[in-house]
Amino acid sequence: MSLALNLFGITWGLPNGxxxxxxxxxxxxxxxxYAKRLIYQEPWWSKYPPFHFMVLxxxxxxxxxxxxxxxxxxxxxxxxxxxxxxxxxxxxxxTLIARVTSALMGMGTVLVNYYTAKRLYGHRAGxxxxxxxxTSHAVIYYSHNANVDVPQLFWISLALYSFVLLLETYEMKYxxxxxxxxxxxxxxxxxxxxxxxxxxxxxxxxxxRHAQATSKGAFPLVLxxxxxxxxxxxxxxxxxxxxxxxxxxxxxxxxxxxHLGSSVKTSRxxxxxxxxxxxxxxxxTKYVICILxxxxxxxxxxxVAGFFYCLFKLPGRSWTLLIPMLTYYVFFLRSHxxxxxxxxxPVYLFLSWQAxxxxxxxxxxxxxxxxxxxxxxxxxxxxxxAYGFSLDLLLTRDSRYSAEKWxxxxxxxxxxxxxxxxxxxxxxxxxxMQVRRIRPDRRINSDVDSLGADYLxxxxxxxxxxxxxxxxxxxxxxxxxxxxxxxxxxxxIFGADLFHAVNPExxxxxxxxxxxxxxxxxxxxxxxx
Numbered sequence: 001m002s003l004a005l006n007l008f009g010i011t012w013g014l015p016n017g018x019x020x021x022x023x024x025x026x027x028x029x030x031x032x033x034y035a036k037r038l039i040y041q042e043p044w045w046s047k048y049p050p051f052h053f054m055v056l057x058x059x060x061x062x063x064x065x066x067x068x069x070x071x072x073x074x075x076x077x078x079x080x081x082x083x084x085x086x087x088x089x090x091x092x093x094x095t096l097i098a099r100v101t102s103a104l105m106g107m108g109t110v111l112v113n114y115y116t117a118k119r120l121y122g123h124r125a126g127x128x129x130x131x132x133x134x135t136s137h138a139v140i141y142y143s144h145n146a147n148v149d150v151p152q153l154f155w156i157s158l159a160l161y162s163f164v165l166l167l168e169t170y171e172m173k174y175x176x177x178x179x180x181x182x183x184x185x186x187x188x189x190x191x192x193x194x195x196x197x198x199x200x201x202x203x204x205x206x207x208x209r210h211a212q213a214t215s216k217g218a219f220p221l222v223l224x225x226x227x228x229x230x231x232x233x234x235x236x237x238x239x240x241x242x243x244x245x246x247x248x249x250x251x252x253x254x255x256x257x258x259h260l261g262s263s264v265k266t267s268r269x270x271x272x273x274x275x276x277x278x279x280x281x282x283x284x285t286k287y288v289i290c291i292l293x294x295x296x297x298x299x300x301x302x303x304v305a306g307f308f309y310c311l312f313k314l315p316g317r318s319w320t321l322l323i324p325m326l327t328y329y330v331f332f333l334r335s336h337x338x339x340x341x342x343x344x345x346p347v348y349l350f351l352s353w354q355a356x357x358x359x360x361x362x363x364x365x366x367x368x369x370x371x372x373x374x375x376x377x378x379x380x381x382x383x384x385x386a387y388g389f390s391l392d393l394l395l396t397r398d399s400r401y402s403a404e405k406w407x408x409x410x411x412x413x414x415x416x417x418x419x420x421x422x423x424x425x426x427x428x429x430x431x432x433m434q435v436r437r438i439r440p441d442r443r444i445n446s447d448v449d450s451l452g453a454d455y456l457x458x459x460x461x462x463x464x465x466x467x468x469x470x471x472x473x474x475x476x477x478x479x480x481x482x483x484x485x486x487x488x489x490x491x492x493i494f495g496a497d498l499f500h501a502v503n504p505e506x507x508x509x510x511x512x513x514x515x516x517x518x519x520x521x522x523x524x525x526x527x528x529x
Contacts, residue, residue, distance in 0.1 A: 002110040002134035005388060006103035006143035009395035015092035018080060019423040021400070022145030023501040027098035028091045029082075031056035032064075036076075038244070045251035047258055051187030051242045052148045056098050063093055098146035105154040106143025110134045112157040113349060119164045120317065121357040124364075129356030131381050132303075133349070135388035136294045138341050141499055144395065148189045149342045155185035156192055156346055163199060170210050175231030178203075183238035190259060194331035195346050198324030204228075268337050280334070287333065290341040293498055294348055296387040298380040299355070303348075306355035314357070321350045341498060383494070390495020394503045399487040400427035403457075403506040406485050407433075411455055418453035425459030425504050448479065454511050456481055461504035481509040 013021035018029050030046065034053035037044035046053070067073035072085040081087035110130045118126030133139055142150040159181035166174035182199075185192035207228065243252050269286065270279030292300040311318045325347050333343060359380075362373045404427045411417065413432040420426075421440045429435045436451050440462075448456055456476065458465070465472060473483070485508040491497040 001385075002107045002130075003103065005134065005140050005392060006106045007100070008389075008392040010096065010099050010103065010144060012144065012395040012398065013400065013428070014095060015088040016095075016428055017088060017091060019426075020095060020146065021398070021424050021501060022147060023422075023424050023499075024148075025095075025098075025146040025424070026053065026056070026148065027146035028094035031060055031098070032082075032094070035060070041247060043250040043254075044248060045254040045258070047255075047262075048148050048189060049187045049242065049255070050244070051184055052151045054242070055151070056101065056146075059097050059101060060094055063097065095146065099144060102146060102150045103143045106139055106150045107134075109139070109150065109154045109157050112154070112161050113352065116157065116161045116164055117353040117356050119161075119168070120353060122360055124360040125353070125356035127356070128359045128377065128381070129352040132295055132299055132352045132355060132384060135381070135384040136348070137296075137388050137391050137496060137498060138294050138345060138348075140388045140391050141502070142342060142345075144391075147342075149345060152185055152189040152192055153345050153349070155181050155188055156195065157349065159185055159196070160349070163203070166203075167206050170207070170227070172227050172230065175227040176234045179231035179233070179235035180238055183235040183242065187239060187242035190263070191328075191332045191336070191343070192346070194333075195324045195328045197331060198327030201323055202320045263336055265335060265337055267334055267339065269339060270334065283334065283339065284329075286339050287344050287347075290339075290344045291348060291351065293341060293496060294344075295384040296496070299384045299387075302359060302380055303351045303355045306358035307351055309358045309361075310354040318354075321354075325350060386494040387496065390492040391498075391502070393492055393495065394489065394497060397489040397503070399489050399503050399506050402489075403427040403485070403487045403508065404430065406487070406508070407457075410485070415454040416452060418448050418451050418456045420448075420456070420458050422459075422462075424501055425462060426457060427506060429457075448476070448481065456509040456511075458507045458509070459500075459504045460507050461500040463500065476509055480512045482512055483507055484510045 020027055026046075026048070031053045034044055034046075034050060035057040036042075038057075044050070064073065067084070067090060072090065074083055074085070076083035082091075084090045110133050113133055114126040114130035116126070117129040139150065139153075142153075159178055162174050162177040162181055165171075166178060182192070182196045186196070207225065211225065240246075243255075245252055267279070267283055269283045270276060273279030273282055291303060294300070295303070311322070328347060333339070336343065359377050362368060363370075363377060365373065407417075407427070408430040411430075411433060414434065416434045416436065417429060418436050418438060419429070420438045423437070436453065438448070438451070458472075460466065460469065460472075476482075486505065488505040489503050491503075497503055
């Protein structure tokens, strides 16, 4: 079921040249750029660590070899069409490889967390936890695109499963696997370090208690234990290899400097609040809303109730999970400049385990009629499934498909079209148009005026544009641009429209002969979906 949800609508917005409709997607070009710089030993850095680029470059390699052997790739260049004989099709295949990788990792995340919750709370709890993750709106979305968020979640899940197995057996291999998967997670997206900081105290505590019990009360030197040492060395050596430190020190330092300047600072929500306490309360409230948006209101109530239920019913296990939640909040959520639904996903995993435990205990409770408890849990899961599937429907009904048909029918050949980036929010433009892109960090009015464009295409769903909607309309009106079409598909009644990169509101403006012409004069020409 998870794989089906992740693959439905996987061709969203393809083919699209070197662009991808997913915000912060690394496909199709970044893994190729990484591989090229690695081969030629050129400095490389990105805002993301390199491990997922390594994974995708390895998965790209067979298709790249096929293109080379069949003559479809010759004399590669850094600019479109990159030496590709059929760039649109080839770039689409590269993007699909990256997306299917995310879809498989999303399914893997569901499976791994089933086994983790099963180890902690039993089979039924693991099954319900896995169903919540599989139907999560956010997990389904990020399993559809080439972002690093689901890959990071997959490696985090494997690390947490290794941690649970470690506490059961204290075998060497689980220390090593924990170190390995933790390094893979950090090497995929930096924020994972904040979670693993919180695993260290319980790891050392339980390791010390086990060592004392097995050595007849003697107090061992915990940090000198070779199991801890090998696990730590595995993590360090893996990160050295992933970041290619001996040969890419310059790229690594640029990566670190970027995050020191942009990521490691107090959240904007806290900075803009009247006090630090008020800021923390506001930020936590926003992330609670993000959890609500993950599966909808019924599942949210189960997630919250499960958290408090386990906190008081099973305090010995709950504090083990609470510490990494707190360190993740303090060292990432609170220190990162912005906030987003995807940032809460690692914490969401813990909550899903605890929700599974509560649901399993409700189903097993003899004081509650079996029909009532089973029906209630089933309704929660069915609603979560419908809520998550609404994302799939929005992908197939994305507003940009209708915008593309409108442009093909109504904009004449040879017309100059100004397209205000970022590119991930724009529709694909029919051939024959002179498309002139405007960088997103430049002012709309001066750029449009200097291009002499006949039409302007805007993604009005970007948060910064929504805040200035009236001002943007007025500025364009003064330059003689009037709205002639808008597109925004309706959200299914059982779903949600959470991501501005999906189904954005596309507005098309046309240049009139008279700047400042009354908006009412073109009232009849404005169409919407």
